[in-house]
Amino acid sequence: MIDIRDTDYYREITFSRNSYVKKLLSWQNQHVIKVITGVRRAGKSVVLKTLCQELSKTVPSEQITFLNFEMLENEDLLEYHALHTALKSRLVSGKMNYILLDEIQLVNKFEKVIDSLFVSPNVDIYLTGSNADLLSSEIATLLSGRYVELHVHPFSFAEFQTAYKSHFPEQNLDIPSIYTKFITFGGFPYLHNIYEQNENIRDYISWLYSTIVLKDIQQRKKISDTVLLEKVVKFALVHTWNLLSPKKISDTFVSNGRKTAPLTIENCLNALCESFLFYKLNRYDVRGKETLKTLEKYYAVDMGLRFFMLGAKGGDEGHILENVVFIELKRRGYDLYVGKIDDMEIDFIAIKDGKTNYVQVSLSVRDEATLQRELKPFSSIKDSFPKILITMDNAPSAPALKNSCS
Numbered sequence: 001m002i003d004i005r006d007t008d009y010y011r012e013i014t015f016s017r018n019s020y021v022k023k024l025l026s027w028q029n030q031h032v033i034k035v036i037t038g039v040r041r042a043g044k045s046v047v048l049k050t051l052c053q054e055l056s057k058t059v060p061s062e063q064i065t066f067l068n069f070e071m072l073e074n075e076d077l078l079e080y081h082a083l084h085t086a087l088k089s090r091l092v093s094g095k096m097n098y099i100l101l102d103e104i105q106l107v108n109k110f111e112k113v114i115d116s117l118f119v120s121p122n123v124d125i126y127l128t129g130s131n132a133d134l135l136s137s138e139i140a141t142l143l144s145g146r147y148v149e150l151h152v153h154p155f156s157f158a159e160f161q162t163a164y165k166s167h168f169p170e171q172n173l174d175i176p177s178i179y180t181k182f183i184t185f186g187g188f189p190y191l192h193n194i195y196e197q198n199e200n201i202r203d204y205i206s207w208l209y210s211t212i213v214l215k216d217i218q219q220r221k222k223i224s225d226t227v228l229l230e231k232v233v234k235f236a237l238v239h240t241w242n243l244l245s246p247k248k249i250s251d252t253f254v255s256n257g258r259k260t261a262p263l264t265i266e267n268c269l270n271a272l273c274e275s276f277l278f279y280k281l282n283r284y285d286v287r288g289k290e291t292l293k294t295l296e297k298y299y300a301v302d303m304g305l306r307f308f309m310l311g312a313k314g315g316d317e318g319h320i321l322e323n324v325v326f327i328e329l330k331r332r333g334y335d336l337y338v339g340k341i342d343d344m345e346i347d348f349i350a351i352k353d354g355k356t357n358y359v360q361v362s363l364s365v366r367d368e369a370t371l372q373r374e375l376k377p378f379s380s381i382k383d384s385f386p387k388i389l390i391t392m393d394n395a396p397s398a399p400a401l402k403n404s405c406s
Contacts (some may be wrong), residue, residue, distance in 0.1 A: 017159075017189075020047045021054060021152055028055075029096060029124055033114060033143060035135060036128040038152035039276035039301045040212055043189040044128040047152055048100050051126065055098055065090050068102040080109045084116060092124065098124045105129040112145065118146060131216045132274035151222050153331045154302045155187030157324065159377075163192040181302065183320050186304015205308040216275035223271055229258065230309075232268040236278060236298040237306050241319040243283070243338070244293040279303055279330065284337035284349050285382060297338055299326045318363035322347060325390055344377040356385040365391050 020036075024047070027034055036044050045068065052066050066088065067074055075197075077083040091097050099117065103108045104127045117123050127134070135149065155163060160182045173181075185191055185201055188208065194200045213229060223229055235249055246266035253260045272278045279299050283292040300306050300323055329350050330335055339346030339358065348359040358381060364373040378387040 015044050017047050017050065019154055020150060021050045024051050024126065025054060027148060031121070031146075033147040034124075034126045035120060035147050035149045036126065036152055037134060037149060037276070038128075038130070038134075039052075039154070040216065041188050041190060041208055042152045042154050042276075042301075044130070044152045045102050046189065047130055047150075048102055048126060052100055053152045059096075059098060063092075063095050064098045064100070064403055066100045066102070067105050069106040070103050078107050080107055080113050080300050083107055083110070084113045087113065087117060091120070092274070095121070096122050096124055098126070100126045101207075102128050103130060105131060105134045114143070125269065131220065131276065142264050151330075154189070154304075155189060155192075156328060156331055157187075160185075164188075164195055167192065167195050183303040183317075183324065186302040186307065188302060188304060201304075202308065205304050209308060210303060212275050212277055216277075217271045221267070221271040221274075223268060228264070229260075229268050229271075232265060233272065233277070236269070236272070237300055237309055240297070240299060240323050241316075243297060245295050248295075250384055277305070279326070281326070281336055281338050283340050286339050286341040286346070286349070291337065292340065299323050301327070303359075318361075321363055321390075322361045323391065331358070339377070341377055341380050344380065346377045356383075358385060358387045359362060360387075360389045362389065362391050364393050365389065366393055366400070 024034055038044050055064055113342055161178050232303040250260050250262040251266045273280050281297040334352045335352040337349040339349040346358050347361045350357040350359055360374045362374050
């Protein structure tokens with residue numbers, strides 16, 4: 001059993017994710033399981049360790065247990081009976097016990113352990129996991145009504161700015177310059193240690209991509225065709241702006257000389273989304289008030305991965321901006337859809353707390369025809385919810401990102 005404060009594993013966090021930690025603390029001592037999800041290396045462990053730091057300010061050490069199941073010294077606890085016995089032995093009677101378990105999905109049948117511990121009124125449980133198996137339908141049913149999910153993303157643009165400026169305060173870069181670096185390097189938190197070390201950044205992202213593909217997709221979903229999987233990744237990245245379907249992708253591959261069944265493509269897309277490498281966005285018929293079951297969009301979790309896979313040739317700045325806006329809206333807690341109204345499309349229908357925002361994204365609308373094209377769908381919507389156009393036109397001499405949705 002590892003107590004994080006008794007090992008070198010507990011060390012100063014150089015860049016904490018305070019907004020996530022505050023959210024978790026708002027649920028402290030509430031009888032629900034706190035589940036932290038997100039792509040590998042998005043910062044979930046840092047969030048959990050920072051939470052542990054905060055708890056340790058007021059809670060005695062014997063009431064806090066932290067385990068990272070990727071560490072070799074915890075290998076004997078990957079068997080769920082052994083983990084359950086070890087955790088039960090740590091509980092302090094009559095006191096609140098805080099159990100923080102990192103990458104819990106590596107423990108087979110971990111849900112049985114959590115279900116057993118949850119019945120104790122003096123146990124506060126926090127879990128992290130790097131794929132959707134953590135909340136698969138079966139497990140979600142078992143834990144139904146007893147958990148809240150906090151999804152952790154790589155650095156937002158605002159976080160990237162803070163991290164970059166802390167390393168290079170003398171550069172005094174303007175927002176457009178930092179934005180360019182953001183969509184090139186990406187937002188994975190570790191990279192703030194190696195900003196501007198381009199070869200090291202590329203090596204790190206290469207390792208990260210391989211880890212996600214090998215550990216979270218090929219081994220877990222038994223997809224052995226790495227070449228096909230990479231083709232699907234690249235296709236989704238190139239066609240971020242386009243409505244897709246497994247059949248549409250399959251037909252494209254067949255026309256290019258690779259016979260691939262739609263079901264195989266669907267399995268690849270599902271695996272990419274379950275590893276949080278991509279997010280699927282369904283369509284919503286504004287007039288019919290219903291979610292459509294055909295055609296969807298896929299957005300990448302991070303622009304650094306996109307740049308790694310496509311390089312400069314993938315530098316479609318308008319579609320990159322659309323992807324950035326999608327992730328930012330998702331990070332802010334909006335439920336998102338692609339809007340359909342008649343034969344027109346609205347980039348995002350963003351819903352939160354019962355309120356709807358209609359959002360269009362365009363790199364530039366200085367051309368009058370482009371402006372009218374982007375605004376036309378808004379004129380067909382008769383409700384009074386906000387209609388928002390996000391562009392890079394708000395600086396007179398250089399583009400800057402402005403997001404009006406708050």
